[in-house]
Amino acid sequence: MPREVGIQHLPRHVGEEVTVRGWVQTTRSSGKIAFVVLRDGTGYLQCVLSKAEVDEAVWEALRQLTQEASVAVTGTVRADERSPGGVELGVTGVTLLGASVDFPVTPKEHGTAYLLEHRHLWLRSRRQVAIMRVRHEVVQAIRDFFYERDFILVDTPILTGSIGETAGTLFETEYFDLGTAYLAQTGQLYNEAAAAALGKVYCFGPTFRAEKSKTRRHLTEFWMVEPEMAWYDSDDNMRLQEDFVSYIVARCLDRRAAELRELERDITPLERVTPPFHRISYDDAVAKLQTLGSDLRWGKDLGADDETLLANTFDRPVFVYNYPKAAKAFYMKEHPDDPRLVLANDCLAPEGFGEIIGGSQREDDHDRLLARIKQENLPLEAYGWYLDLRKYGSFVHSGFGLGVERTVAWICGIPHIREAIAFPRMLTRLYP
């Protein structure tokens, strides 16, 4: 068998005889010439068979090539402008490796329910392959960004006791003799402990919300990256966030241009994603939204429509900061000049993609934090270790969480985040 080559590397092998293994995307035949488009995960390759130039057996083998059959194709690589990838394969041999009869996801249209039921096969389509490759780049950019800035990765637990942001939205499971355990909805509290050990840390993993949300922005299991920085105040925190988001977007523009083109993503709004982002206080945001026709009242968190309305008035991401205390979590630091507010910020992506980051400076005063825990009726005994962090060398610190699927959906320009993860977990979906 001639040398085996991945499709993405074929331009280096023009004139050589090679073998490519992959899956048949489409076939077209005109009686005496046939085209087979092959996918191997690294790219797409048009293979050309000419009846006059191949053995009868090879031509007959073509008839068995149906959508998504796996094959090994041998032939000579040649440059041809008529071919989509610039190179094509002049086929001399075809071996069927695995037949595929009546592949359920055809090139024609399907409804979302049907596609999700066949997610394991839908994943092979060009669009989904492109999205997964962008997601991979986003994840790699996240890791590289923090590595370059001397953050330490700390993996926080997924099984936890009763600790987190709010009760009632946690998945429960039995935990031996210790009662009920919950799937983590954030690693942040553990990050705070780790930041006191290591300075700048982050956790990156799946997180779970048992909210009965049925919207294009929600999954029950999603990936979140959460950095936590000792000695960062709220302003430092926002500066890091805008550097971080800009870095991720720039990496995708640089290294996944082909995928974004495949997705027909207009990249001009992405090219504007550079620091500094816009900043607007919650007070000003409410006033602005009211003039734009929103019925938002002071004290309430921004609704989805409010986020879109507000973000559409800016040409790049925008921070909304200094939220009302009552609308936010107990661990956020009270504003030094206005006890009604906390030093929290959200980051809203443009083009209606909404909130991709929630962050805050953390309450570092022991007594104030204790008061907030009691106020929220949280089980005090579960927070003993968390309060310890304020008893032994308390420190100014801040952090944030970025939702990976929301970020991928925004960068790819896809309306629903269920396509931004390989196997979405939703209110009504646990299969496949």
Place this chain on the structure above:
RNA sequence: UCCGGAGUAGCUCAGCUGGUAGAGCAGACGGCUGUUAACCGUCGGGUCGGGGGUUCGAGUCCCUCCUCCGGAGCCA
């Protein structure tokens, strides 16, 4: 949980004031030497989501249940 929408061929859908169930695509077969969701011709394909009711007659009208979709709330 609330509001709205939809369940008809393998898939996507049409089916009007109730009167013998339709199209496109997919599939099978045939044709075509540069196709790009190829194209042209022929053919097969149905418990109209379940149950009940009205009617001479229900895919169509009424009741009920189920499932799914979109949105809200909550949030990444």
